[in-house]
Amino acid sequence: xxxxxxxxxxxxxxxxxxxxxxxxxxxxxxxxxxxxxxxxxxxxxxxxxxxxxxxxxxxxxxxxxxxxxxxxxxxxxxxxxxxxxxxxxxxxxxxxxxxxxxxxxxxxxxxxxxxxxxxxxxxxxxxxxxxxxxxxxxxxxxxxxxxxxxxxxxxxxxxxxxxxxxxxxxxxxxxxxxxxxxxxxxxxxxxxxxxxxxxxxxxxxxxxxxxxxxxxxxxxxxxxxxxxxxxxxxxxxxxxxxxxxxxxxxxxxxxxxxxxxxxxxxxxxxxxxxxxxxx
Amino acid sequence: xxxxxxxxxxxxxxxxxxxxxxxxxxxxxxxxxxxxxxxxxxxxxxxxxxxxxxxxxxxxxxxxxxxxxxxxxxxxxxxxxxxxxxxxxxxxxxxxxxxxxxxxxxxxxxxxxxxxxxxxxxxxxxxxxxxxxxxxxxxxxxxxxxxxxxxxxxxxxxxxxxxxxxxxxxxxxxxxxxxxxxxxxxxxxxxxxxxxxxxxxxxxxxxxxxxxxxxxxxxxxxxxxxxxxxxxxxxxxxxxxxxx
Numbered sequence: 001x002x003x004x005x006x007x008x009x010x011x012x013x014x015x016x017x018x019x020x021x022x023x024x025x026x027x028x029x030x031x032x033x034x035x036x037x038x039x040x041x042x043x044x045x046x047x048x049x050x051x052x053x054x055x056x057x058x059x060x061x062x063x064x065x066x067x068x069x070x071x072x073x074x075x076x077x078x079x080x081x082x083x084x085x086x087x088x089x090x091x092x093x094x095x096x097x098x099x100x101x102x103x104x105x106x107x108x109x110x111x112x113x114x115x116x117x118x119x120x121x122x123x124x125x126x127x128x129x130x131x132x133x134x135x136x137x138x139x140x141x142x143x144x145x146x147x148x149x150x151x152x153x154x155x156x157x158x159x160x161x162x163x164x165x166x167x168x169x170x171x172x173x174x175x176x177x178x179x180x181x182x183x184x185x186x187x188x189x190x191x192x193x194x195x196x197x198x199x200x201x202x203x204x205x206x207x208x209x210x211x212x213x214x215x216x217x218x219x220x221x222x223x224x225x226x227x228x229x230x231x232x233x234x235x236x237x238x239x240x241x242x243x244x245x246x247x248x249x250x251x252x253x254x255x256x257x258x259x260x261x262x263x264x265x266x267x268x269x270x271x272x273x274x275x276x277x278x279x
Numbered sequence: 280x281x282x283x284x285x286x287x288x289x290x291x292x293x294x295x296x297x298x299x300x301x302x303x304x305x306x307x308x309x310x311x312x313x314x315x316x317x318x319x320x321x322x323x324x325x326x327x328x329x330x331x332x333x334x335x336x337x338x339x340x341x342x343x344x345x346x347x348x349x350x351x352x353x354x355x356x357x358x359x360x361x362x363x364x365x366x367x368x369x370x371x372x373x374x375x376x377x378x379x380x381x382x383x384x385x386x387x388x389x390x391x392x393x394x395x396x397x398x399x400x401x402x403x404x405x406x407x408x409x410x411x412x413x414x415x416x417x418x419x420x421x422x423x424x425x426x427x428x429x430x431x432x433x434x435x436x437x438x439x440x441x442x443x444x445x446x447x448x449x450x451x452x453x454x455x456x457x458x459x460x461x462x463x464x465x466x467x468x469x470x471x472x473x474x475x476x477x478x479x480x481x482x483x484x485x486x487x488x489x490x491x492x493x494x495x496x497x498x499x500x501x502x503x504x505x506x507x508x509x510x511x512x513x514x515x516x517x518x519x520x521x522x523x
Binding site for chain 2: 113
């Protein structure tokens, strides 16, 4: 380590007339964290898992095609919906969003991030961006491959609808998983799976007001509207979808994500971790 | 530059008991001053440093960094502070250059000055030869130097270091403490905690000894150690006196 006086000329103590120290902006900090997290995701094990995620829906569709005969577009669409915006996005976000705080605590980097001017908020929002970008990219690749092998009459006509479902699923679920990640960081994965089951798949299928607060209702409703299935559905099934226009469905997901993210940020701002909780 | 006044930090333990980690600590560190924070394990050193670093909120009392209250203006306090922890917390997959750049961007260092700052830090911390090697393949000393560089990337006037030499060998400790002495000579306020009393005995301007969350003694080496005594003797006397 250099211990000469050159340090003094290099790292000069800010004097009264010196420029103020950088405070940075939240946006710049968020982008810095997002880049940092994406670099962490570009590792061989993570890429291998992502490749499995890309291949899995196509493999399932190929297997299903062998067992079905005649026109099977409707079945393929339902399988695609269950596998990509629901299962794949959910799994991808569980892996990328849930450990947002726990990973930093275990690696001992939490303190070094939280001590930056916008560190806590940037960590959460930057990881959110990275998780959404990474998961959506994997899901879109999986969608392209699955559509290519789907055997549907005009498979690429379905691309815009499913791409939108993927985007909304990632947005809403990443924000949903942010909440347990900041409340119970060390048990975030278990808590998020619980939230996914209880909120998204139990409350989401209840024909009651509570399902209006779920992402799954909005995605199902968009799928039904996008496929034009509304009139063909039995009355009982109509209770499981929302008939409001597309913009309301999309707006509801964005609003829900915004509320969840703000709540998560406010909670994380106040979290204190004793030294014993850090790795 | 660093002021702590009647600082109290209580935790509620898992069994519901109130743990008085810090119980009315007061001291100050001026510009161009290096102060050693000494104490046994569990004395409250790390909690005090973490309150200063805005990682923990005080139960009561005041902590300020360059005039910024850590509760009322935490962002202001963070801008003025560099923090080094006992665990280096350096991401294994990133290189020293990437780590310094990432944390510089996170801190809001302007893009046009960041590259120069990073190169200067790599040079002054003797990390040029391993600047592009993943941190997971660096020695403990190199990792700690990356951690110090990360704390200095925004050129803060105050530095808080929590047992920075605990992972270093004697050479690494000597070099780091000499480096800190240079930072002090630039006018920075430096507060560091350590268990290695002999390392800082002749380096620090003053010492604060805390025991059981309270200040047991503070002052210059001569004031703490007494006439002809060593810092270690002064430390034991202060702590044993508190116990008695």
